[in-house]
Amino acid sequence: MGYSFTPDDVAFLRSGAGRGALAAASDLELSRSSMIADIGELRGRYAPFDAALIETVTCRRKARAKLRHPDELLLTDDGVQQATAWPVAQTRAVEIIRRYPDSVVHDVTCSIGAEVMELSLRLGVAGVIGSDIDPVRVAMARHNATTVELSAPTVLLRADALTPTSSADVIIADPARRTGSGRVFRLDQLTPPLLDLFTVYAGRPLIVKCAPGLDYQSLRDEFGFDGEVQVTSLDGGVRETCLWSGPGTRALRRATVLRNGDGMVSRYEITDDEADDVLAAEPGEWIVDPDGAIVRAGLVRHCAHRHGLWQLDPQIAYLTGDSVPEAGRGFRIIEQVTVSDKALRKALHALDCGTLEILVRGLDVDPDVLRKRLKPKGSRSLSLVLTRIGRKGVGFICEPGVRGPNPG
The missing domain is CATH 1.10.10 (Arc Repressor Mutant, subunit A)
Structure with a gap:
């Protein structure tokens, strides 16, 4: 705090x-x-x-590393932690304009105004409203909005997110995931509670930003959520799960992979509308670790189908093939080995391994503990991918991981 x-x-x-x-x-x-x-x-x-x-x-x-022009902003520590990174907020603002052109957009939990600023910068928005129950954050957001050249009329006010204060066309909310005792994980512990937001704004397009680890399947199964689930990553780190509901949405899973290269944001997207029929077969030239947004959105097989890859095992999220897609890291295979310490140590020593990155899926292995046991002492940097195929553990010693080309 x-x-x-x-x-x-x-x-x-x-x-x-x-x-x-x-x-x-x-x-x-x-x-x-x-x-x-x-x-x-x-x-x-x-x-x-x-x-x-x-x-x-x-x-x-x-x-x-998160907000535009930070040295001009007024901020709180909690506000910075929860604020949406500008490339993610920018991407969402552009999508809102595409889906709901010339709309008034109301961020009902605006905090320090990061999302409001990105929306207010855009042509194609009829107006932007930001509100928060905390008068200090509203005052900060009002100041922060003056640091950008606004393209849309913008109003900031104090209001409870669960008391509708506007007839805005589109609602955005970002329930707080922290209390005085730390992070919360249950849906009813969010502030305001997620299900209350759905009730209050039923009938209007509602966009709710949630933690990356949100159990969206439980939300569908237990509470009947029938909207769109979007998992977004930025530069390899999963940032949020966003729920789109209301008119014009449908049950859909979507992964959005963003990369920020010197202020130019590239974007890759995949949804469960795409085919997911892929085979499990012997490894190709590369082991591919799909971006975390794809994994969390349950779209690994869809990604494989799009890029002509296949799986090592139907239950494991590693892919393999002869190329590396935009939304993932690739590890060129040097040698396949068993997962015993003795076999691994011998193979790594023969390859002069000194710096070792270890990735694990499907096995109960602590990479840090294993690295200490293997004691690599050579001069070469390598990667070790540990997984299972069927019930058998297998290791792939690889060249250091490389990212696929930037999304188009």
């Missing part, structure tokens, strides 16, 4: 004096070794706002 900002803190930070104080605080190291001296300097010059200054600068530094 970070510092708890007050409305007075935000008012100061938005003022001319506050901007000057933030510039001064930004010049400080604010490291563990310098913190006592830095606090003393800021307290002597800017009390009682020294803690707000330190927290703001710290949050800006955390947000540099």
Whole structure:
């Protein structure tokens, strides 16, 4: 839990004096070794706002890999953690415009305004509304919206997400997944609860951002969710599961794989509308580890069919073939071995292995523990893929993993 900002803190930070104080605080190291001296300097010059200054600068530094122009934003620690990374938010904004052109979009849990800013930048949106129950976050979002050149009329206000306050065409929500005691995982522990959002906004397009590990199958089986499930990754890390419901949606699973290359975001998508008939057969030239979004969306076989790959085992998410698709990592096979420590150690020693990446699926193996037992001491970097085919454990010693070409 970070510092708890007050409305007075935000008012100061938005003022001319506050901007000057933030510039001064930004010049400080604010490291563990310098913190006592830095606090003393800021307290002597800017009390009682020294803690707000330190927290703001710290949050800006955390947000540099996630948000646009972070050094101009007002942020909380929780707000940064839950904020959607800008390439993901940008991709969603573009899709909303494509699906619902010239609509008014209301983010009912806008927090510090990351999603609002991406929407407000776009032509094709009739208007953007952001609301949050926390007045401090609303004030921060109002400031943050001024840091971008808005293309759509934008309004920010304080409101409870479960009390409809607009007739907006499209609703976005991002229920909080943290409480004072840490992360929560049950659907009824989210704030606001997921099922309450579905009830309140029934009949309107509703887009709900959830944790990557959401059990969407349980949501379908137990609660009758009949909308679209979209699992999104960015640069190899799964970021969220997004639920699209309401008019114009249908039961569909979709994986969206994004890569950010110097501000240019490439996108790969696959859905369960595609065929999934593939064989399990002997390994080809490559072992392919599909992107995590594809695995979590249950679209491994669909990916294999699209790219002419096949499976080693019908129950395991590794693929194999003679090429590496856009949405995955490929490991060129050097040697196939058994999974005994003795066999692995002998083969790795013969290949002069020194640095070893270990990937495991379908076997009860701890990669870190195994690496210590194998004690590679050579000069060559290699990858070891451990899995099972049927009931038999098998290992593939490979060249270091490479990503497939950027999605088109």
